[in-house]
Each structure stands twice: as structure tokens, then as C-alpha cells.
Amino acid sequence: MVNIYIQDSDAAHLALLVKLCQRCLCQQGHHGRVIETGASLEHILEKSVGTKKESLFIVEYQPTEEFCRLAVKIRRENPSCYILLTVHQPEEVFSPFPIGIRFSRMLRRPVTHQQMESLLDAMETDYFEMRMQSHDRFQFRAQNCDHYLYYPDILYFEAQDKKVTVRTLQQSFEFYDSLAHIERHAPRFFFRTHRSYLVNTKKILQVDYTTKTILMAGGSRVLLARERSRQLRDYLSQ
Numbered sequence: 001m002v003n004i005y006i007q008d009s010d011a012a013h014l015a016l017l018v019k020l021c022q023r024c025l026c027q028q029g030h031h032g033r034v035i036e037t038g039a040s041l042e043h044i045l046e047k048s049v050g051t052k053k054e055s056l057f058i059v060e061y062q063p064t065e066e067f068c069r070l071a072v073k074i075r076r077e078n079p080s081c082y083i084l085l086t087v088h089q090p091e092e093v094f095s096p097f098p099i100g101i102r103f104s105r106m107l108r109r110p111v112t113h114q115q116m117e118s119l120l121d122a123m124e125t126d127y128f129e130m131r132m133q134s135h136d137r138f139q140f141r142a143q144n145c146d147h148y149l150y151y152p153d154i155l156y157f158e159a160q161d162k163k164v165t166v167r168t169l170q171q172s173f174e175f176y177d178s179l180a181h182i183e184r185h186a187p188r189f190f191f192r193t194h195r196s197y198l199v200n201t202k203k204i205l206q207v208d209y210t211t212k213t214i215l216m217a218g219g220s221r222v223l224l225a226r227e228r229s230r231q232l233r234d235y236l237s238q
Contacts, residue, residue, distance in 0.1 A: 002032035002123070007044045007059045008086065013110055014039070017058055017086075020116040032056065032120070041070045048078060055081040056123055061106075071103075077184075082123045086111060136187060140166070142175040151187050155216050157198040169218045191235055194223040201236065209233070 004021055008014035018037055025032050036047040041059060048055060055078050059071070074081065083103045090106055105122070107115050136151045149168065158165045159179045166173050179198050183190065186198065193199045193214060199222055206215040212224045224232065 002054045002056055002082075003035045003048070004032050004056045004058070005035055005044045005048050006037045007039065007041045007057070009039045009060055011039070013060075013086075017111060017116075020111060020113055021058075021120075023113065024117050024120050031124075041067065045070055045074055045077070048074070056084065057081055058084045058086065060109075061085045061087045082126065084119060138166070138182075138186070140173070140175045140177065142173045147173060151190070151200070152202065154200050155203050155218065155220065156200060156222055157182055158222070159196045167220065191232060193228055193232060194225045197222045204236070207232065207236070 006014060006017050006021065008017060014037060018034055021032075021034055036044055038044055044057070044059070048057070057074055057078075061067070071083070074083065085103050085106045086109050087106050088109055090108065104126070105119060107119065137148045138151055138154065139146065139148050141147070149166065153168050155167045155169065157179060158167065162176060162178075163174050164177045164179060164182065166175075179192070179196070183192055183198050189201050191199050191201050199214065199216070203217040204214055205217055207224065208214070209224075209229055212226060212229070214222045214224050216222060
């Protein structure tokens, strides 16, 4: 399921983009939904922070430093997102200065049904290829080396101070990062059981809702926050 965010300062064109998106999603059977729309790119960015889903941003190009700053931030927060720029003239993107983001496509305004249909087809193909190429690996840097672990092999991530420890049955590594950042890009079978733990639910052997502890494969135990108990129970019962 792709989350779609649409920004346009022209209310009529914004309504057109939403209508075209919804029509193409319905007619072509694409797996996506329009999450947020508006005239402010900063507002769209705020609404997208923290999402773990694949995302499409349809944004109106503006030749300003503020636009570039926010566009770069979108890419930083959503590294694998699909960014579409709507433009009046393609050449305007490269003047008066180069745009500071990696955008996926440009569409001339006003956008047509055929353009939107082609965009969604291309996006779905690109995301499929990215999923195939990623092999569900978690990449991090520790002790001046790049490491790669398959997500299904990871038991959990544990945060302490400014460091994170990733544990598997055979080994553990410590590196600098935040659980919030890791959680945004982890597969959906990872669950934040506690402010200090992000857990692979497929490795859970037992949950003790009285002591608020979770027994993991291999015998290790992690904490369960009281406020996350109901959510975890519901998640595991699905």
C-alpha cells in the first residue's frame, strides 16, 4: 500500500490531482491511497514524518530556497519515496539554480489522466524492483565497517543513551542511531514494545502481560510498556 501526499498552491489543480489519483487507483487496481493534501509543503512533510509505508509525493515545483530545503527534508525522512514534480515548463526546474533533490519524474501542468495513469504504473514497477533488490536487509556501520543483516534474522533492537544494539541469535552489534529512525524503515513485523525496544514479532515465544516481559527465541527477554500491551495483543492476534 502506497501512501500518497499531494501539495499544490492552486486549489483547482490540487482538486484535479486528487480526482485523477483516486480515479486511477480505482480503475487500475493500484494499491495506494491519498493520505494528505494541501497548499503547504511543510504541512505535507509534517504529516508524512514517521510513516513506514512506501510513499508518493506529488508536489508543485517552486524556484525558491525554501522549496529545496523542504524537498531535501522529504527525501531525508523518506529515502525510498517517489517524488513527482508538477511544472509549467520543464526547463524552469534548472533555473535559476539546480534543484537539491533526487526527483523521480516531472509532469507538465495541468496533469492529465493519461499522465497520472503512466505515473502510477511506473511507480508500482519501481517499488516492486526496489523490494526485490533490497532482500530485506538492514544496513548499518559499526567499528568502521559496513554490516548487513537480514531483517528476519534479527531478534530485536535495543536503545541505550545514543546507541542502538541489534541482536540476532548468534551475535550483537552496537552502533549510533535512533530506534525512531530504524522503526520507520523496518518491515511491518517489527513492533515497538517499549521506548527502548523494537522487536521482531516473528521471534516472540511468549508474552507475560503481568510482568510486562517478552520471551524471545534464544531465551533473551525484552520489556513491554504498559501502554503498548493492548496494541501488541491485538497485533499478535491478527
